[in-house]
Amino acid sequence: MKLRSNLKMLGLASVVIIAGAASYLIAADHIDAPAVTGTGSDITDFYAFQSPSNANNMVFVVNVQGLLAPAATAAASFDEEVMVEINIDNSSTKDNMEDLVIQATFSDGKVKVYGPSAPIEKGSTSTLITTAALEASITSYGSNPIIGESNGIKVFAGPRDDPFFFDLNQFKAIIGGTATSFNNPGSDTFAGTNVLSIVVEVPKSSLGSGSINAWATTNREL
């Protein structure tokens, strides 16, 4: 079948070109930031989903400091000079400018959450919202999750299993030219590793209506 063999040839050609071009195809966002790799501001993943336990709530997850071995997890800690920000565009035009922010800071064993509220300024410089909405103790490795809750907002901060899954090693083999396809079954490179997670759940009514465009940032104190 001509079409099929053409596709097959294209597939092979892709692999060859991938080998040259895509050594960057690594992971969700685990190894994408040369300037901050290995620091407390290196984001690994961002999630936004309806709460499985309350359809009126939205959950945001920001994970930092990926690929933590279990033996290294107890000693891992949030950087006290880093503020994690969830940016939310709820405009009808979706201009991708943040209309609301949720900010999280870490100090003295506690996570503090600010917002959701209008940012004091937009763009790559951020100012901390004046008053925190709630706080909770940061959960330590091996402890049950400590959950802060106030005015319908919940927060958790602490080590978790990395929820990301991907056969990164086989992908590297494809990129390196020693394999031409994924294995079946594949092998999850992130199995057995941890991250530091910030989970914030807020009422959808505090975010707008319809849909939002959201993104996570880490920001270092000036």
Place this chain on the structure above:
Amino acid sequence: MKNILKYLSLSLCASLVLTFIACDDDDDNAPAPIVMYEQEDHMARPAINTVFVSTGEKDMFNITAPSAQGPAFATKFNDKLLALNPGYTTNLLGLDAATFTSVLATDVLTASLTGPTTFYDGTNVLTGRKLDDDVITVELILIFGGPDAMSNPGLTDDNVSQNDKSFSDSFPYLASPH
């Protein structure tokens, strides 16, 4: 003397107002200092920077506001897509290379406030990202799978379709660490 002190206090207040939100006579209720931050990393859709941004520009992408990412990176994303998959025509979403990459270059995660939130569940597309969404396979399909998801079959699924630990239906949802 008292008047002078009062005057000093007022002028001090006036000058401090520039740096502090409010001036408070009550010493045990000090005004909150203004704390400022500079952005260091950014993430929205999974693997976008990792896949589409060249090594030398990854940090720049991470400190560029989404509203400015499209103009700065759309053409580069298009070039990258065609380098990854020279046979790209359209994908399962029916998007040609320029349209697909212009969507991706503005790196935001759309999330529905009114319905299912998923990266892709067979019906809903890009309405959020759940913990168990197989986002890498979705992206491999969109990059390599062609209009019917049938092209390059060895490259469109890493055959890891779930996490190594189960997620919870109650807060904070993520599994306990290893």
